[in-house]
Amino acid sequence: MENTSYDIRQLNEKIHQASAFVDLLNLEINKVIVGQKYMVERLMIGLLAQGHVLLEGVPGLAKTLSIKSLSSAINARFSRIQFTPDLLPADVVGTMIYNQQRNEFMVRKGPIFANFILADEINRAPAKVQSALLEAMQEKQVTIGDTTFKLEEPFLVLATQNPIEQEGTYTLPEAQVDRFMLKVVIGYPTKEEERHIIRQNLQPEGQAKVQPVVDPQEILHARKLVREVYMDEKIEKYIIDVVFATRNPDEYKLGKLKPLIAYGGSPRASINLALASKAYAFMKRRGYVIPEDVRSVCFDVMRHRVGLTYEAEAENVTSENILSEILNAVEVP
Amino acid sequence: MRLKEKIFVFALLGCLWTTSPLMAQEQYQDYFQVKAIPDTTQIRIGEAVKISVTAKVMIYALKGAQIKVVFPNLPDSLNHLEIVERTPLDTIGSDANQKVWKQTITLTSFDSGRWELPPMKFEVFSVTDGSYDSVFTDPIFIDVNTVAVDTTKAFKPIKPLRSVAWNILDYWPYLLAALVLAVLIVFYFVFWRKRKPQTPPAPPKPSKPPYQLAMEQLEQLGKDKPWNTDVKSYYTQLTDILRQYFEQQFHIAALEQTSAELLQNIKPVTILNQQRDKLQAILVVADLAKFAKMQPSPQEHEDCLQKAIAIVEWTKATAMPANNPADNSTNQ
Structure with missing residues (x-):
């Protein structure tokens, strides 16, 4: 085959080389995550397309472990925020605290200052906290006091929602749900996968550790290529x-x-x-x-x-x- | 003062008196009469008193003059008395000699005692010369009594509710509504349901059997050789011809399926699945040409066309039963 003026073959080769880390990443994550291939794939799509992911699934489906493993494999900072009804925006983005020794206000950054955020049960927190997080997701920056802080790239928010126990929750409005690139509904593993999960969790030497195999810079480079x-x-x-x-x-x-x-x-x-x-x-x-x-x-x-x-x-x-x-x-x- | 002077002064005063409004009032009072008559002057607290108010004008005395009568404008509440109702003005009793206006005012009171309904002021106004006069009714005294309670006797409980006999006329609006509803339901079942549902028009049958149509289109494509001008269009046409053929012949929704889905969905159709490799080769090259701007070689163009013809030819046995071309759409 011949190429046209638009050099697809060259681009194809470039992408073929640049995307090699995807297999590596999958291999590393699969050390600890059994099944849930679909979820991990969607997390990677979110990571590469600069979009945040809303996960819906019952508790215990390795949502936290997946994002934690992804974070470890990329050598990135991970933080988890458990959303509760009494959570305040300052608990997410950070606040100014008074330092008595220095006699001045100092910025204490919140858990949002990480590469991978797990916003667990996002619908349990009131609207003002949700909007604080969603604003940070959209703007990729946070303002504390008079100072605006850029959030470090790659920045991926994985929010979870529990499809059951809807009592006492604050449903995300459509306009805010729209800010999530993907809404992934995850189900239970198969029988075979569940058997592997049991064995892996009960082995005497403990669970395998995920090693960093990709550099965040590689992810940023891949993001540029995705757009090409x-x-x-x-x-x-x-x-x-x-x-x-x-x-x-x-x-x-x-x-x-x-x-x-x-x-x-x-x-x-x-x-x-x-x-x-x-x-x-x-x-x-x-x-x-x-x-x-x-x-x-x-x-x-x-x-x-x-x-x-x-x-x-x-x-x-x-x-x-x-x-x-x-x-x-x-x-x- | 001399006698002449006295006479002159009295004569002057007399003239003034006859032309003054006071004199006019005297004149009006002759032919304008008002009355307020209560139906009773003794009531118990909360009971009603009906006061019939009447104004009467003698027409003969007007001598062609036009007058207007203004009834008193009583407030809703006055001197322990409450006005419950006012009827509109009634002119029953008027004839050629007199004009009569009547109004009934219903009063009540919730305070015991002797209360006075003050005189009511009626005004009569002459349209002809602009003069007016006021005439008053007599005051009315109403005795409002309390209910006599004998405190020496024991208290009795409140009487129970009295049941009222069921009367069908009390429920006529509901019965009428139910009847109308029943008629509508009967109408719906008798007339509406009997109407045959409009069946959508059957899709027009292809003028030619799918096999023949596909072969003709492929042959035409081979003659036109559109790959010389637009490779993408050629592969789009080629795959569309095959997809339409699969859809019409094997009832596979090929036009709405991706290449991978199509290859998966032809598996149950044995005769088509036997040509799977050829179809896959065509779809792979076509996808690259359509979506990746790849330009296959001229040899590949011809090759794909021949493969497409071969697939249609291979499935000819299913597509064209020997004697019954009408059954062409039979699925596998």
Whole structure:
């Protein structure tokens, strides 16, 4: 095959080389994480596409361990914030404290000053704390007193939500959920995986330790390359079609979905779908995006961006059902 | 003062008297009468007193003059008396000789004692010459008594609720609504449900069998050789022809599936799965051409076209049953 003026082959090779660390990272994380390949893959997409991840799953599915392992494998700083109803914004971002010896106020930075943040059970804290975190996620900077501090890159927030025990929680508003690039719903491991988990946890020498195999600088370099991944206009059109089908389903012969959808994906959904597709292609060590990439990340990018009507909820229709219908109706390029 | 002077002064005063409003009042009082008559002057606390207020004008005395009568504007509450209701002005009793206005005012009082309803002021106003007069009713005294309680007797409990006999007329609005609803339901079942649902028009049958259509399109593609001008368009057309053929012939939603999904979903269709390698080769090259701006060699263009023709030819046995072309859409 010959190349066109746009040197895809060169880009492909460059990406093939640069993405080698993905396999290394996976190998290292798999030392301690059994199963949950899907979740780890999504964390990597978030990491490479500079998007934050909202995880929904019952407790005990290795959410904390996964992000901790990812952080250790990248040699980055990790911090965990357990969200509770009495948490204050200052507990997250930091505050000014008075130093009696020096007779001055000093900045005490909060746990948000790390590369990887696990915001555990984000819906348990009041709105002001949630918005403090979400603002930091968006702006990648925090202001304490009169001083603004840039957050260190790479900066990835993994927030978790428990799908059960909704009593006494503060549901994230749609506008704030939209700031998460991905919403990943994780399930239980298979029987075989669970057997491995038991054995791994009960072995006499204890759990394996994750060693740093990637430098944060490599991640930053990879992020730049992710944006260079070639996306053909046919793929762009496909992404736009999928997002528009959530807004105007009747234009795609999906009129039956219209009463089920309260609101469709925003332009941010299109941006994130394109970016996540590029990151997925990068992880598959390709320099170009194919429709499979879009479909692979579509559910995670779109599920929290499609609002359901009361009618849909009454009929137990989920956003996943709607997205499936859309993907089965929109023509693949 | 001399007698002449006295006569002159009295004559002058007499003239003034006859032209003064006082004289006019005297004149009005002749033909304008007002009355306020209570139906009772003894009530118990909270009971009503109806006062019939009447104003009467003798038309013969007006001599063509037009007058307006203004009824007293009583406040809602006055001197321990409360006005409960005022009826509109009524002109029953008017005839050619007199004009009558009537109003009934209902009063009550919640304070025991003897209370006075002060005289009510009626004003009569002449439209013709602008003169006016006021006429007053007599005051009314109303005795408001308390209920006599015999404190020497024992207290008795409050009487229980009295049940009222059920009367069908009390429920007529509800019965009417139920009847209308029942009629509507019957109407719905009798007329509406009998209407046949509008079935969507059946999709038009392809004018040609899928096999024939696919072969013609592929042959045309081979003749046009669009790869000479637009490689991406060529591979898009090539894969679209194959996907449409799979969709029409094998009922696989190939147009909405990615290459990997399509390769996965042809597995149950044995005859198609036998051509899997060829299809995979076409899809891989086509994806690279479509999404990665790769330009396959001219040999690869021809090769992909021949592979596509071979796939359609291979599935010909299923696509074209010997005697019954109508069954072309039979799935595997």
